[in-house]
Amino acid sequence: MSIVGTPDPQDPDDSVVQPGAGDAGWLTEKQLDEARRHLPMVYVEALPVRIDDAGRVVQVGLLLRVSDTDSMTRTIVSGRVRFGESVRDALARHLENDIGPIAFPQLPLSIVPQAVGEYFPVPTNASDLFDGRQHAVSLAFVVPVTGTCQPRTDALELTWLSPAELRSPRVQADLEGNRGVLIERLLAAVGA
Amino acid sequence: MSIVGTPDPQDPDDSVVQPGAGDAGWLTEKQLDEARRHLPMVYVEALPVRIDDAGRVVQVGLLLRVSDTDSMTRTIVSGRVRFGESVRDALARHLENDIGPIAFPQLPLSIVPQAVGEYFPVPTNASDLFDGRQHAVSLAFVVPVTGTCQPRTDALELTWLSPAELRSPRVQADLEGNRGVLIERLLAAVGA
């Protein structure tokens, strides 16, 4: 089992001190780092997909990133739910951060996720997923997008693959750690 | 418990002899009536909804129909899956039949339904739903529509209600039999 760097290695929202941190409920970067060692974090994750007229998933979007160790990895949309933020708002925010403002994602009808990811800071029998930085519980969704995806900041590009291409060993090897397990559960949930 | 007339009292597709019936897998009206007394029918049902930008259900669409006994009843999109027809195609066909060609429904990502309806020809403890005409098992979905709904043929109009209005005793009394139970399960599945 390889290592999942983190679900959101360079989340721009976490790397700066929030306005009014401390007062308004936001944490400074240092406080957040401290909290990550003591409390499970609430995350949302989204697998962008293209669908046909009948609603079937035909393509899956993976983000290409340069990891901390300068290797190329593929991942999905992922990020933390802030204090006071709803699951829907967090999902919308991270989708916009990761695939841009004109992707036109169809947000899920229900906040009951299609898969739940449990990331532990050390490998464990309780989950296939881990994340050296923190314990995170993520609500993961399949999200159809109809617009144009423009990855921002830390992601180099978004690549569209068929479900069959996604399952090829070459792509699986590029996926951050066991993230492929979570993606497989998401695809299975929609019959793709 | 009042009586559910039928999920599709005047389905135009069932009331005519299909081209090539017998040869191509279609049944005549008489054969279909006979079959309804011996085999459970596969149905699809759809609750049309309007959603906001965040994906939350804000309005629910109910069809107004004149029943066989000349009373006004409210119902949802509903119809039989034909021989050789996929669940997705049946859903698309009945949506077009019931709310018109420019409703632009968002078909579900998965054919795993949000609720399952069991309609029995006689009341039973096994289900809250029944249908004097047949035993039907329906796969029921919440379906967002973004276009204009134009009910056809036998439905007089489609009325948009808030979830709260839908739950009012007056509207519940107009719903075909215990169809309100199924609608409640569909709304609960999307947290509305």
Place this chain on the structure above:
Amino acid sequence: MSIVGTPDPQDPDDSVVQPGAGDAGWLTEKQLDEARRHLPMVYVEALPVRIDDAGRVVQVGLLLRVSDTDSMTRTIVSGRVRFGESVRDALARHLENDIGPIAFPQLPLSIVPQAVGEYFPVPTNASDLFDGRQHAVSLAFVVPVTGTCQPRTDALELTWLSPAELRSPRVQADLEGNRGVLIERLLAAVGA
């Protein structure tokens, strides 16, 4: 894509004339064969599993059968829903038929299935599954069993495999056609 013989090649309940057939809603074998060429059949399917104390799936049960062509195939619990029979009752009946009366299955809390199988009599783009004998729509469930499984009639034995063993190419090749696709969706639905 190989051929799925049928979800229930030798269902003992279908191969005899029902008592009072015609009167009580049952069909004779010949009438049922005729109906299978004209109407989609309602099916239930169940993947028997062993779980640990925490509810995790640790083993999956596959039935070993001799197919019509004398080859050995593996399959899951599967069978038709009869006229007037509830989904729960059909599930309980086919579980008892296929794995015996002392398997003590935990029937699902909800009749909303964990996966839906669409079997068509000819291969189609609409589904990965097909069944030369009929068009069937199956509600498929993961069913924990705590007792002893005693396969009956046409199944030679029930074999317990870990999810990893199940995914081995050797076992996948023994599965009736693309039934492995459905099993994968069921396992993904429970995170196994």
Place this chain on the structure above:
Amino acid sequence: MSIVGTPDPQDPDDSVVQPGAGDAGWLTEKQLDEARRHLPMVYVEALPVRIDDAGRVVQVGLLLRVSDTDSMTRTIVSGRVRFGESVRDALARHLENDIGPIAFPQLPLSIVPQAVGEYFPVPTNASDLFDGRQHAVSLAFVVPVTGTCQPRTDALELTWLSPAELRSPRVQADLEGNRGVLIERLLAAVGA
């Protein structure tokens, strides 16, 4: 909308300093209070139910508690997921805390919940639920129990009600805040 005191007003596990707090990942009571004002907490919730042989929910278990303001309130099993603890383990721990060691709960096959509760410290349009003490995201499950329930510590008793009794205005008024909304979603998810 009335106020949800907290999902776990007197969680015994939170009200004492954990062994090795700070070192081993646990927080002191004061640190936890501080964290609750800055980060969403991960919660699990469970609705204990009695089921019949066919898997249908026949009774629902509600805990009777004396709230901080000395009024009697009804609630369900609820509690925080600790750092490093899996969703399954947290669920098992809070079930044992709240309904005792011989309730023999059937833990869910999947950690994908049947409902998700979003509790905010101030009322908001984003959710029907709130909790003056914190922002919590809860994974909520329907959990059949087959043994004897012995509520501990702060709960006076566990009362079994039919789904119809649960929906009576008298019982709904006793439920902590809008917890009834979450229970309704859980019951709808299992068709009860």
